[in-house]
Amino acid sequence: MTGPTGQRSTTRIRVGAGPGTEPYEVLVGRGVLADRDGLHRLIGPRARRVAILHPRALTDTADALRARAEELGYETLALRVPDAEAAKTAAVAADCWEALGRAGFTRTDVVIGVGGGATTDLAGFVAASWLRGVRWIAVPTTVLAMVDAAVGGKTGINTAEGKNLVGAFHPPAGVLCDLAALDTLPEDDHVSGLAEIIKAGFIADPVILDLIEADPAGARTPSGTHLAELIVRSVRVKADVVSGDLRESGPREVLNYGHTLAHAIEKNERYTWRHGEAVAVGLVFAAELARLDGRLSADEVRRHREVLSSVGLPTGYRGDRWAALLDTMRLDKKARGDTLRFIVLDGTGRPAVLADPAPELLAAAHAAIALPHTGAAAADPRPVLVLNGPNLGRLGSREPGIYGTTTYAGLVEECRTLGKELGLDVDVRQTDDEGQLVRWLHEAADREVPVVLNPAAFTHYSYAVRDAVAQRTAQLIEVHLSQPHAREPFRHHSVVSAVAGGTIAGLGIGSYRLALHAIAAG
Template sequence: MTQTHTISVGGAYDVVIGDGVWDRLVELIGDQAQRVLLVHPPTLPTYAESVRETLTAAGYDVVVAPVPDAERAKTAEVAAGLWQVLGQHGFTRTDAVVGLGGGATTDLAGFVAASWLRGVPVVQVPTTLLGMVDAAVGGKTGINTAEGKNLVGAFHPPVGVLADLSTLRTLPHADLVAGMAEVVKCGFIADPRILELIEADPTAALDVDGPVLRELVERAVQVKADVVSQDLRESSLREILNYGHTFGHAIEQVEQYSWRHGEAVAVGMVYVAELAHAAGLLPADDVVRHRRVLTSLGLPTSYAGGRWEDLLAAMRRDKKTRGSLLRFVALEGVGRPTRLEGPADALLQGAYAAISEHVS
């Protein structure tokens, strides 16, 4: 029997992790739906056809909707195109959406499901490490605008998440590495065992057929599930899941999304670690540990763009900002997240200088 691991998200829905878990898709969609919109990037035609065949055999009218790859999918224009498809095919509130792909695809599919008829069921089927441990879990959906990332969105929990680890075997190595940033994040904010596993053998952590990566995925999903179940709408605790994202999202926007999300978040974690250290919160050894763990996986820890004013402007549009007050998720130690509000400009620029000085 195929080994699977099921994690409940506050009793509202399950994340099923393992090989061959897509056979539960029909069960999750249920017998009230007649139509299913299958949203996927053009890079996954084989997976999309397999899911289409499964759903068609179960009696659903499947509408296949390819969307642009990565962040190019997360636009109002793409979302509007999917709304048009839903309308043309007469989708009702009992019909469903399936998001098959990486984090950008699941973000888009979730947002379209949340906004169509004020909410239809969505099943998330992440095929990347980033999608499995972060984007597809938690019910946060969204699209980007010219002013920033994920500024338009909705909270819309899925009816289930199916994380088939076998899809990681075909994932480009660079995307696998980038996805590890979100795993590392979970280690720093809540589960130090994640960091210990990576430090013990970084190569094993990236072995898609080995037990270490499986455990890392399970631990990262558990961290997110525990946090989300206590704070669905990010009113307080859930903000800790944005560790490294304030500066990371700024890099993505300034670089016009040419950076992978995980790469930007990795640098963002080092930035906020330097900031927390300068503010007297985080010991120097923990800053060093950030760089060591991320570097061991092949993730970047510095930024040489020379775009401070642009980055600062982007951070001021971050969702955690209140008025003109910049707010960061920071650490007082491993597993001890806190908030750093309104740091002085000198501290902000000093942290930027610290990550710039390490550029080789």
């Protein structure tokens, strides 16, 4: 599989896409993106144009790919999209459609998604929906996207109601996993991807577990001796499963090992946890369930805990949230017309379904992973809500002379990026609906989460927003992009200011920046 250096050669894994769709290959190796002929074959002879979607962090990789495509004679279009989940919105997809339309993108042209799973999910969705489906290539640049998100043909975006609710099955023409891309990936993101690799080990390929146990530190770094093999083996597990079940009608369910609880934790943490961290806890929970149901030995459960913690993944979760987690799991399943089902193991490599387990079994498995609240939360970044009122979703196109040219997606990206630097987990939301804003303020009060609030026009007349702000249990800073006192008289009065912790106005996006700095400092 690998050359004498363990680094240079490329492994090709075939994914049989299923009835009506072409099989495709996942290429894994260092330097696969530099192979011009391979890229040419993948884009194909019928395309004239190539659109490359990427977040800011992958600009260099996208630029190099663009230059290569241009040398090959294609017209190229680079579309920089917001980072991470901020890319998976209908508004961003609409921006991409608009750009494809302007560029005269036809049915034979090709979309390339360069980035983590969020970017490849968006790129695949844009490709699936443009002209009812154009060819696309996935260039995953995180461990998680290489072994999971980019393989299998599921594409999609999020809506206000939940994650991945809108999407399509649209397999790529090929997946290029260039291990060199991982050199710049932050360590926490790298480690998060290892949870999916470990999952693949438990459901189908125990050699993965042996390799990690032999060198856990190596698994955590792009230069680790076994990393290429771990990725190849995990892609093979996913490829084998999805090849027989493109549309998730049956066997593909085993890939959900650990995911039923993980999704509930992610939702409970308002998506401030990395996916792999939540999956790691979910794996231990599912293993405990299997042990309590007489399927798995205590040694095998211990192996789950040891292998996950050896690479730095969590194996427990705060114990005070069980009722909320259970509600979320039940509601999620109901929304999908399903009952509560868990993938469990009848031994390593032997997944099975446990449907509707007894409440006492669930509670006992939960007790086995429960942590005291303070222990779990101490190391977490502090959550902050940035709430935006009416019309702010139209930033960029709305009266730019007053509100600036930064788009709403740009505002979201700025707040999240600055939040990360300040050790805050920033969740940015916008609504045109007064009731929704009030409900979010209640949520902030109940969770004791600090808020940066731009109430927009509600500032001047909404006593409902004012009364919700008055219930705050943590810092709340009112912000405005423009200076209200320099504008129409009706904007001179804020009904919110008297109950806010502070007000910052007139500095454009700088108002939000200062507010986040104040929250981080206080």
